[in-house]
Amino acid sequence: MLVNEFLEQSASRLRAKTAVVCDRRRYSYEEINAAANRFANCLLRYGLIRQERVVVYLPNSAEAVVSIFGVLKAGGVFVVVNPLVKPDRLEYILRDCNAIAIVTTCQLFKSALSGLERCPNLRHVFLIDAKRVRSGGSSSRQFESLAFHRELERSVERQPFRRSIDIDLASIIYTSGSSGNPKGVMLTHLNMVSAAHSIIEYLENTPDDIILNCLPLSFDYGLYQVLMAFQFGGTVILENGFVFPYQTIELLKKEKVTGFPIVPAMAVILLHLKDVNHLELPSLRYITSTAQAFPPEHLARMREIFPGAKTYSMYGLTECKRVSYLPPGELARRPASVGKAMPNTEVYLVGEDDRVITSPWTVGELVVRGASVMRGYWNLPEETAKRLRPGIYPGEYVLYTGDIFQMDEEGFLYFVSRQDDIIKTGGEMVSPKEVENVLYELADVREAAVVPVEDEVLGFAIKAVVVLREKSALKRRDIIKHCALKLERFKIPKHVDIRFTLLPKTSSGKIAKRELQ
Numbered sequence: 001m002l003v004n005e006f007l008e009q010s011a012s013r014l015r016a017k018t019a020v021v022c023d024r025r026r027y028s029y030e031e032i033n034a035a036a037n038r039f040a041n042c043l044l045r046y047g048l049i050r051q052e053r054v055v056v057y058l059p060n061s062a063e064a065v066v067s068i069f070g071v072l073k074a075g076g077v078f079v080v081v082n083p084l085v086k087p088d089r090l091e092y093i094l095r096d097c098n099a100i101a102i103v104t105t106c107q108l109f110k111s112a113l114s115g116l117e118r119c120p121n122l123r124h125v126f127l128i129d130a131k132r133v134r135s136g137g138s139s140s141r142q143f144e145s146l147a148f149h150r151e152l153e154r155s156v157e158r159q160p161f162r163r164s165i166d167i168d169l170a171s172i173i174y175t176s177g178s179s180g181n182p183k184g185v186m187l188t189h190l191n192m193v194s195a196a197h198s199i200i201e202y203l204e205n206t207p208d209d210i211i212l213n214c215l216p217l218s219f220d221y222g223l224y225q226v227l228m229a230f231q232f233g234g235t236v237i238l239e240n241g242f243v244f245p246y247q248t249i250e251l252l253k254k255e256k257v258t259g260f261p262i263v264p265a266m267a268v269i270l271l272h273l274k275d276v277n278h279l280e281l282p283s284l285r286y287i288t289s290t291a292q293a294f295p296p297e298h299l300a301r302m303r304e305i306f307p308g309a310k311t312y313s314m315y316g317l318t319e320c321k322r323v324s325y326l327p328p329g330e331l332a333r334r335p336a337s338v339g340k341a342m343p344n345t346e347v348y349l350v351g352e353d354d355r356v357i358t359s360p361w362t363v364g365e366l367v368v369r370g371a372s373v374m375r376g377y378w379n380l381p382e383e384t385a386k387r388l389r390p391g392i393y394p395g396e397y398v399l400y401t402g403d404i405f406q407m408d409e410e411g412f413l414y415f416v417s418r419q420d421d422i423i424k425t426g427g428e429m430v431s432p433k434e435v436e437n438v439l440y441e442l443a444d445v446r447e448a449a450v451v452p453v454e455d456e457v458l459g460f461a462i463k464a465v466v467v468l469r470e471k472s473a474l475k476r477r478d479i480i481k482h483c484a485l486k487l488e489r490f491k492i493p494k495h496v497d498i499r500f501t502l503l504p505k506t507s508s509g510k511i512a513k514r515e516l517q
Helices: 006-011 029-045 062-073 085-097 106-116 146-152 187-201 220-232 244-256 266-270 296-305 381-387 431-441 477-486
Strands: 018-023 027-030 053-056 075-082 099-102 125-128 134-137 141-148 169-177 182-187 208-214 233-236 261-262 286-287 312-313 322-325 347-349 363-370 389-390 399-407 413-418 421-425 428-431 444-456 459-468 495-498
Touching: 006 018, 006 029, 006 062, 006 220, 018 029, 018 062, 018 220, 027 029, 029 062, 029 146, 053 062, 053 085, 062 146, 062 220, 085 106, 099 106, 106 125, 125 146, 141 477, 146 431, 169 187, 182 187, 187 220, 208 220, 208 244, 220 261, 233 428, 244 495, 266 296, 296 312, 347 399, 363 413, 381 389, 381 399, 421 431, 421 444, 421 459, 428 431, 431 459, 459 477, 477 495
Parallel strands: 018 233, 053 075, 053 099, 075 169, 099 125, 125 141, 208 233, 208 261, 261 286, 286 312, 459 495
Antiparallel strands: 018 027, 134 141, 169 182, 312 322, 347 363, 363 399, 389 399, 399 413, 421 428, 444 459
């Protein structure tokens, strides 16, 4: 089965049913499918070759959904990029995956234009809010700027001939890497279909489910809300963030939402709202949480606030989407656990010698085997070899997650730590190296180290420890301002510790970051 068949099959049997609610508009399965067919035929008309990459650089919107499925129908590979990503990072992604097209807005296009002109493979820019066809590009490299909706009107609505099989790539999802540059996680149709089916199975989704998604589609947790809803024929409501929580609560009531995916940072905001104990949401069937460890006390409070909703605490990573879930009935007994492996997935722990750990409560690295495990990292064979390694059975490769866990006598998992120092803040992944590189751009900075510190709202906040040159006049506000010009909002340090003496070192000469937390 292919990912685009989620939409096609639901559109065939549920033509008039609402598939997407966004910006006060309701879109039926028939409308979304027809628009995706038109965009697919548009891409084919402009010469898209099977497995070529198309970047979707948009906020949550119907156009983003249409673009994703249109790319798949045309036999391409979609790459969703957060619209908050800075132009230089966007340029890196476009160049790295050799994208031939991008779908975006006029405003985002304008801010990213200089970078787009340096992408030699980019041929077409589709602008969802442009009224007419325009030409664009530079004297050194020409690409066409096209009005997205006008191009759809010019395209035929018939479904394109099926060009893909399930081992073909469906998506590349970029995630922060230890080098500072993002890594492209390659996911096949089989990977994504398998993950979606497993999650739907344990959430017990039905066509009656209505999901409120406040998470960006660039975040795989947000993306799969759409994919899964289309698979089981439900409705997904797309919001851009969780900025106004009271409005979100009203939306939960008004739309009779049954499923609400959150990250722990959202839970903290909910728990501090006035009159939170008096919420009446009789339709809400379940709440899911992932992205970072959910404090047990927060889980307990969530159960008090939403007594009629099942709460699923989950663990996953982009390289295989989801690994485990804790059945709601186990929350009271094992509040610190992230559960057991999800359906059609197997997990085990290994020690430093790569031997499988059989004794309970022994610390080891988590290994995952299953159809949802990624194909590898785009253009990074060495990084791929570190993560995808021979398993315990002949001929197979399994995912070494780099995460340290314990497992109890009944097979329930307990997260301990990450092997690397990637910081997860508010559901986003941040590479300390990337932030440090930006800090070193300041002439007065002698040393810089970025570390995580516990934060009630974010889970972990970013702290920058900066050693300045003697008599430097650089202030905290100057450092923050510089970072804001170079980094996405969630990567900007919340805390800045300015020093004038060199930072402590390990025996190998590296900065001893543990002493700075």
